[in-house]
Amino acid sequence: MNIIVCIKRVPLTQEVDLEIDELRKGVKKDALAYVINDWDNYAIEEAVLLQEKFGGTVTAITIGDEDDEEILRRALAMGADKSIRIEAGERELDGFTISKILAKTIRDLDYDLIMTGVQADDDNAAMVGIMLAEELGLSHAAVVTGMEPEGNAATIRVELEGGMDEISKIKLPSLLTIQTGINDPRYVSIMGIRKARKKELVVINVEDLGLSEDDLAQRTMIEEVFLPPETEGAEMIEGDPSSVAGQIIQIMKEKGVSI
Amino acid sequence: MLPIHPVNDTYFGLPGYVFAWAIFIAGLSLFFYIIYKRSLLIRSGEADPRLASLARRLSGLFFYGIIQKRQPRYLWAGVIHIMIFWGFVVLGLRSIDLVTQGLNIPIFYPLMQTAFGSFYDTFKDLFELIVLGACVWAILRRALIRPERYRGSHQLEAYFVLGLISFLMLTDMFYEGSALLMDQSGHVKWLPASELAALILEGSEPRFLACTHAVSYWLHILAFFFFLNFLPLGKHFHIITALPNVFFKKLSRGSIKPARWDVEDIDELESIGVEKIEDFTWKHILDFYTCTECGRCSDNCPANTIGRPLSPKMLTIKLRDHCFDRAPLIRGKHGGAPKEDSQAMVGGIISNDEIWSCTTCGACEEECPVFVEYIDKIIDMRRHLIETSQNPKTFNKVLMHFEKTGNPFGKPAQKRADWIKEMEGTPVRVLREGDEVDVLFFVDSYGSYDPAAQAIASNIAAGFHIAGIDFGILGALEKDSGHQIRRMGEEGLFQLLLEENMETLNEIRFNRIVTTDPHAFNTLKNDYPGSLQVVHYTQFFADLIDNGSLKPLRPLEKGNIYTYHDPCYLGRHNGIYDAPRKLLRAIPDLKLVEMERSRDRSFCCGGGDVMLWHEIDQEEMRMAEKRMQMAKEAGANVIVTACPFCYIHFEDAIKTGGMEDEMRVVDLMGLLVSTLRD
Incomplete structure (x- = not known):
């Protein structure tokens, strides 16, 4: 089974107080540390697990500059066989253009399955996977939490709204967007990542893909980025720990949480 | 030398010395064959340079090998062992003498005719009694007292060998005793052992005496060669390997061995860490051969004490058995290839939980009489687990944070x-590249981000300020020291952090580094290249008190009894026991009691490494809780530490152990600063 995994490098933002940049169209990025998007990490792991079990190849693809090669090497260290970086230069990209670029790159490759993360930790749009499937004319499933191939099909488990799960069958080739928790992504050591330099990393320039200017024109434009206004409604609960706990339980009950 | 000798007799029509030669050649050939077989694995081990600092090695050999300084840490067992060891040293000459007599080449004959000879005869006789007494004592101790630390050791082998040693003593006693009675020329020497045997044989017929004389000789020689060949088969191999093992002991403290001694750049390595037995260094394989199974390591191991699945002694015994399986004495059917392993060494024979149970506190290594190393081996096995993604999953995020943000919190x-x-x-100065400062205060990650440890860092800064020290911190330029990373087995990441920190340190001119925690202190001092002038804050402030720059004046709140907990990486790994105690004694009216397990026998709090991010399911209680109990038993109500990790663990233990009303933990710096200010 040949699998393609599309991955993205995103900033680590959990502990950071983000600041809006001067143009008010984004955040200041110079002091941010970048990592592999968490969802994509699960997607790579899932692809590598399938490859270890059923053979075939895993190819990791990302769009970005040289710094972004780090996540490709990480994917290679985890067990991917090949990787492709698409150099987009200074172009501004959105979900639409990204899916166009990826589709054009993937179209001629040999694959049975494409995996992406459900969403990326930076803008949380969750668009690329589905748009890419559409672009390639593939069947797809989103928010996949389990996957078991059977011949030229696969049984998949999908997370639905309201805490429900759905099990269904999907024909291959198809595209799955992978939810966190589907597996336990492995740690790859710094040495392992360095050794992965020996594996294949192909760089393609976006200009060489033969996409039209219309294909590369963004469909979503950011007007303004701002912090949510501070609102009323925070209630400070005071007292010793047991009375605080009691009050919290009371509030939860009042709000309808079944305890 | 007595005129009659059993080899001069004729047995089965052949002169006795023919048999003596036969025993000698067979015994020695077999011995060399076994040693050759045992050496194969050692020779296939990885490189490990152990020849530098010859003078230190020789002095170590003298104090720990010959004088056996570590033996009396367990007083009576130690005394017994020293008696037997010195018996072996003295009686070794006697044994060679007896063997060479039989070969008809009495090389010691001329020597024994001198004054030394007659002194030696008395001396060795005395030692035969001492060794015999020690063996009986040892047998009784094992049988009656049954020390817990022998559990899992080869007890039968121990009894058998004690019996064999006694047998060697007795056969020589009766050999000499019978000769005394047969020799009517009268002797003037005092031979207590032989005379005791003679007393027993007194009144026997001359034929019986002659027979006893001959039988004792042959039994002695046979037992001697049997013993020689028995040694390399089990734990008594230490009789041969202990002195070399002590000579080749690790001289540096606190440091972790590089991934490979013979490859400087780890990127050149195909794989890292220890997966199979041959991946250990030759010295570490010698360690396995040398273990005496005395169990002192496990008796002091905090992981073992609280019921985690780690016993250093059992780890060594299991790996020694595995060594013997991998390099068997007799070739297998199929051309002598070592038999295929039924299970992996790392993860099988030694479970992952065993490997992650270790806090690297060093109690085992401090105790081992023959200097068996544990920490380097465990780290080498961890390196393999990390390399092959078999680490606890809880590490993944932490290690990623270390890599991306230079701290474990991802901040x-x-x-x-x-x-x-x-x-x-x-005011605290944040240094920039090109700056100059007297004291570079290396705060490290916990001191920088963790609220409890931040308080310690603040107190250190306050102390500097009060003493008028020119100091500064690195702020955003500082990366985690990597102490934990290296001990978790992520060598590549450690090297990365080290390189980044060294780049920064090379850009700033400073006289010395002072650290918040003993772990950063240890790694900067012992793992980092070059020789950075690093001290822990306890040393720095103890010096200020010594030279009168600081004086604690404000007395403490009355009624508290304090005890000091030696952090492993300050005490055992770096030998700093007195500086913190000096600070405590300088504080007016501070009442200090010592715990039974203090100084080099300190009991780890749970550790500042793996423990922070991985829990071992199998344990009866937290190490820190056990330690708090010890503090309570010592009569203290305040435990003083000098390490943020100890502080954090004790603070937790006081809560989880329900000791909020009786016990308190303070950091030494907090205590000191409170007495410096009005």
Whole structure:
């Protein structure tokens, strides 16, 4: 089974107080540390697990500059066989253009399955996977939490709204967007990542893909980025720990949480 | 030398010395064959340079090998062992003498005719009694007292060998005793052992005496060669390997061995760490051969004490058995290839939980009489687990944070100096490249981000300020020291952090580094290249008190009894026991009691490494809780530490152990600063 995994490098933002940049169209990025998007990490792991079990190849693809090669090497260290970086230069990209670029790159490759993360930790749009499937004319499933191939099909488990799960069958080739928790992504050591330099990393320039200017024109434009206004409604609960706990339980009950 | 000798007799029509030669050649050939077989594995081990500092090695050999300084740490067992060891040293000459007599080449004959000879005869006789007494004592101790630390050791082998040693003593006693009675020329020497045997044989017929004389000789010679060949088969191999093992002991303290001694750049390595037995260094394989199974390591191991699945002694015994399986004495059917392993060594024979149970506190290594090493081996096995993604999953995020942000919390580097904002009235300088400063205060990650440890860092800064020290911190330029990373087995990441920190340190001119925690102190001092002038804050402030720059004046709140907990990486790994105690004694009216397990026998709090991010399911209680009990038993109500990790663990233990009303933990710096200010 040949699998393609599309991955993205995103900033680590959990502990950071983000600041809006001067143009008010984004955040200041110079002091941010970048990592592999968490969802994509699960997607790579899932692809590598399938490859270890059923053979075939895993190819990791990302769009970005040289710094972004780090996540490709990480994917290679985890067990991917090949990787492709698409150099987009200074172009501004959105979900639409990204899916166009990826589709054009993937179209001629040999694959049975494409995996992406459900969403990326930076803008949380969750668009690329589905748009890419559409672009390639593939069947797809989103928010996949389990996957078991059977011949030229696969049984998949999908997370639905309201805490429900759905099990269904999907024909291959198809595209799955992978939810966190589907597996336990492995740690790859710094040495392992360095050794992965020996594996294949192909760089393609976006200009060489033969996409039209219309294909590369963004469909979503950011007007303004701002912090949510501070609102009323925070209630400070005071007292010793047991009375605080009691009050919290009371509030939860009042709000309808079944305890 | 007595005129009659059993080899001069004729047996089965052949002169006795023919048999003596046969026993000699067979015994020695077999012995060399076994040693050759045992050496194969050692020779296939990885490189490990152990020849530098010859003078230190020789002095170590003298004090720990010959004088056996570590033996009396367990008083009576130690005394017994020293008696037997010295018996072997003295009686070794006697044994060679007896063997060479039989070969008809009595090389010691001329020597024994001198004054030394007659002194030696008395001396060796005395030692035969001492060794015999020690063996009986040892047998009784094992049988009656049954020390817990022998559980899992080869007890039968121990009894058998004690019996064999006694047998060697007795056969020589009766050999000499019978000769005394047969020899009517009268002797003047005092031969206590032989005379005792003679007393027993007194009144026997001359034929019986002659027979006893001959039988004793042959039994002695046979037992001697049997013993020689028995040694390399089990734990008594230490009789041969202990002295070399002590000579080749690790001389540096606190450091972790590089991934490979013979490859400087780890990127050149195909794989890292220890997966199979041959991946250990030759010295570590010698360690397995040398273990005496005395169990002192496990008796002091905190992981073992609280019921984790780690016993250093059992780890060594299992790996020695595995060594013997991998390099068997007799070739297998199929051309002598070592038999295929039924299970993996790392993860099978030694379970992952065993490997992650270790806190690297060093109690085992401090205790081992023959200097068996544990920490380097465990780290080498961890390196393999990390390399092959078999580490606990809880590490993944932490290691990623270390890599991306230089701290385990994933907090931005820019916030590394945020703690100084809370320091009212105490300016803290944040150094930049090119700056010059007297004291570079290396705060490290916990001191920078963890609230409890931040308080310690703040107190250190306050102490500097009060003493008028020119100091500064690195702020965002500082990366985690990597102490934990290296001990978790992520060598590549450790090297990365080390390189980044060294680049920064090379850009700033400073006289010395002072650290918040003993772990950073240890790694900067012992793992980092070059020789950085690093001290822990306890040393720095003890010096200030010594030279009168600081004086604690304000007395403490009355009625408290304090005890000091030696952090492993300050005490055992770096030998700093007195500086913190000096600080405590300088504080007016501070009442200090010592715990039974203090100084080099300190009991680990749970550790500052793996323990922070991985829990071992199998344990009866927290190490820190056990330690708090010890503090309570010593009569203290305040435990003083000098390490943020100890502080954090004790604070937890006081809560989980329900000791909030009786016990308190304070950091030494907090205590000191409170007495410096009005």
